Amino acid sequence: MNARSGRIIIHEADMLFSALAFSNDGATLAAGGSDGSVRLWNEATSESHTIPVGHARNVLDLSFSYDGKKLATGGGDGAVRIWDLDRKRSYTISEDPAEPVRALEFSREGTLAVGGSGNQITLWNVDSKAIKSGLLSGHRDFVSSLRFSQDGKSLVSGSADATVVVWDAKSGVARAILRGHTDTVWGAAFSRDDETIATSSEDGTVRLWGLDTANTYPLGENPGKSEAVAFSPDGATVATGNTEGNVSLWDLRTRKSRTLPKHHMDAVTAVAFSPDGESIATGSADGTVRLWNLATNESSIIPMGHSNKVASVAFRPPNGSTLASAGMDKTVRLWDFTTKKNRIVEMGHTDTVNEVAFSPDGSKLASGSRDTTAQVWDMITDKHLVKLAGSTKSVNAVTFRDENSLATGSVDATLRLWDIGTGKIVRAFKGHKWEIDTMAFSHDGEILASGGTDGTLRIWEADTGNALITWSYTDTVYAIAFRPHSKIIASGGADKTVRLHNVDPLDETVALSKVCRAVNRDLSADERTVYLPNQATEPACATG
Structure with missing residues (x-):
């Protein structure tokens, strides 16, 4: 649906869309389906069409390259495919039927990070179809989410082992393992200033981590x-x-x-x-x-x-x-x-x-x-x-x-x-x-x-x-x-x-300020009761 009008832009009665991704300029939306296909919707024309990426099973994740010329798709069939939007053709960079690809992410420079059921992350050069560095090993269960920092220097990953790992994107060295979730971490993202990491989990919580905690x-x-x-x-x-x-x-x-x-x-x-x-x-x-x-x-x-x-x-x-x-x-x-x-x-x-x-x-x-x-x-x-x-x-x-x-x-x-x-x-x-x-x-x-x-x-x-x-x-x-x-x-x-390491947790006041700015509203009464029980009757966000 369009966030402004609420109108339906893609409708498939028998389709479960399991992955969504916008291009960096917001002009194109990609939707991965349970049948292994991908639909592209154009913001300017409001038209959508199916592209033959070739997955044999459901599409689990999608990521556009920063320039919007390539779309990476990962599927339950264990394949990682690249769709060239200019040439309108796809090619496969890796395939392992035993390892569903649950997470992938393009960096600003064009590196593709791929995570699957094998507990490891691979960094690919998609043009040469070559692995850029050795496998990033640190998780004890499948990799469920990936996200590069805005400056491309860091990569954060979430896993079914309930941990969040912050990696040095260049060397592939794990800089920190963050623990606090009790179930699969399905979402991870950097703030616009790269100072904060947000994670969401099967345990029903969303956590904020100051990057200093991981730095x-x-x-x-x-x-x-x-x-x-x-x-x-x-x-x-x-x-x-x-x-x-x-x-x-x-x-x-x-x-x-x-x-x-x-x-x-x-x-x-x-x-x-x-x-x-x-x-x-x-x-x-x-x-x-x-x-x-x-x-x-x-x-x-x-x-x-x-x-x-x-x-x-x-x-x-x-x-x-x-x-x-x-x-x-x-x-x-x-x-x-x-x-x-x-x-x-x-x-x-x-x-x-x-x-x-x-x-x-x-x-x-x-x-x-x-x-x-x-x-x-x-x-x-x-x-x-x-x-x-x-x-x-x-x-x-x-x-x-x-x-x-x-x-x-x-x-x-x-x-x-x-x-x-x-x-x-x-x-x-x-x-x-x-x-x-x-x-x-x-x-x-x-x-x-x-x-x-x-x-x-x-x-x-x-x-x-x-x-x-x-x-x-x-x-x-x-x-x-x-x-x-x-x-x-x-x-x-x-x-x-x-080296110096900062192990201070993210200051609650700073974290709350970031949340307030992001949602542009005060917390609801229910949210204040759950997340700020000691301030349940007081405004959580500054106004004026």
């Missing part, structure tokens, strides 16, 4: 693999250490970086900012710990006394008067900046200590070891507090949620949240395929982030253990850190890049 912001490349990363207390600077022995500082305001003089003789494996942000401590595979003055770029060795690789360093909150370190010599050590003395903390480990961390209030010190345990030390009483045993392999990462709970990440691919008081596991987080190398809590403890050798950075809801977002890398994620009082994460890994 990564590359800060730049390191000459070596990034093994350590930390935010400054004010959140304005990211410090990284890499396998080449370099320490780099990244200014988030200018997006510029500077590299400190190379004083370590081996890989920089640990980095931490002092609470005042004026210095950083670094640990290295050369067995040393250095304290850097960021105003002068000078460093001096802190005589911690390690005899082998230093794996981790941490300043004690709130004033940084003590520095903790750990390493391959199986020890945890403390340096007192007031007395200028170091001592060994008898944590009880029998193998390499991979990481140390202080609780937010500085009252406790935790460590994780290759001996499969995590240990907690009471800094107030100066006594061993509890041994956390439950991992089946090396504990690579430890991080406090608060003073009473600690999370551990292990080579057994499992994250565990522990109650320090009882020494028992509260919750297990499973999803990584291989070992976990790094993890961190957001400042409010609501979000847990983890990275590992499976090349993923995963975002979890701490209270439920639900997986929220998965970012895919090309190699191991070695280090992550949350920006203070923020949901922004810095990450570093074996791909030699340093």
Whole structure:
């Protein structure tokens, strides 16, 4: 029907039209039928006619090329056909009777994305009938919807596995997996400014996702693999250490970086900012710990006394008067900046200590070891507090949620949240395929982030253990850190890049504003009751 007049423009008594698409200029409407045919309706002449695209079964999706010269059709017969509107003929670019084509989409540049029952997406050059890149794999069930961003740089896909995946259209790398729907995602679309993704699902919901939720912001490349990363207390600077022995500082305001003089003789494996942000401590595979003055770029060795690789360093909150370190010599050590003395903390480990961390209030010190345990030390009483045993392999990462709970990440691919008081596991987080190398809590403890050798950075809801977002890398994620009082994460890994990720959900006010502008009306009383129960009697959209 015409949206202005409501008049019928195509009528077939025995036909079910299963797919519709307008050309980019709005001049032509294509309708795919259950008999495998396609009808074209012309806006200027109000005439329609059938084109012989040749599908043996129903047409499941349609897409016009940006210039309107080609129409792609996908059918239940597993065929992808291209209709040349100028030459008035069609040709087939792929066909597999066992794989119905449920979704396809042209990019502005002419690339055709095709999704079927095989859980994968193929990017085609329709002129040469050649695949442009390898298969995009990430879904666990058939691909039900596809849409390119306005700038053509991103592709969003929905699936029967209830997930939404955002892809880099050029490289074919999955940038994010968005979870929230509970059934097949039948529709996905970008806003006009590419800042928001809307999805609709069989579960009866429509969701809005801020593209920042799915985005990564590359800060730049390191000459070596990034093994350590930390935010400054004010959140304005990211410090990284890499396998080449370099320490780099990244200014988030200018997006510029500077590299400190190379004083370590081996890989920089640990980095931490002092609470005042004026210095950083670094640990290295050369067995040393250095304290850097960021105003002068000078460093001096802190005589911690390690005899082998230093794996981790941490300043004690709130004033940084003590520095903790750990390493391959199986020890945890403390340096007192007031007395200028170091001592060994008898944590009880029998193998390499991979990481140390202080609780937010500085009252406790935790460590994780290759001996499969995590240990907690009471800094107030100066006594061993509890041994956390439950991992089946090396504990690579430890991080406090608060003073009473600690999370551990292990080579057994499992994250565990522990109650320090009882020494028992509260919750297990499973999803990584291989070992976990790094993890961190957001400042409010609501979000847990983890990275590992499976090349993923995963975002979890701490209270439920639900997986929220998965970012895919090309190699191991070695280090992550949350920006203070923020949901922004810095990450570093074996791909030699340093990236920022925003895990904040789309702000409700911003989302509502976008919806109001799109529909050009206030929400109905029923809609306000369902979607804004706390504002059921108030206008949802600004007027005037």
